[in-house]
Amino acid sequence: MIADKTPAPQPAAHVRTIESAEIFRGQSEIVIRHEGFTYRLKITRQGKLILNK
Template sequence: MPLMAAPQIRIVESTDIFRGQTEIMIRHDGVIYRMKITRQGKLILNK
């Protein structure tokens, strides 16, 4: 049986998402989430 290749996982750069901002809102399944870059450079996602 031939081996199946694993699907490629997409990588998105945070700079492309944030575009110079430190906070964005994401709508997922009708719910708004807030993603923020902290002063330490970490990401926080809140509902």
């Protein structure tokens, strides 16, 4: 049996929304610098996102 995916909650109107395709630009991993720390945001084979410090 295939489980139905429930739609993700919609962000509030004032929250900026960016499509992941804009961020990744064909890559499967990006680096984000935030307050002196480096984070890696990855797309898994299953299409999920993982953020590592």
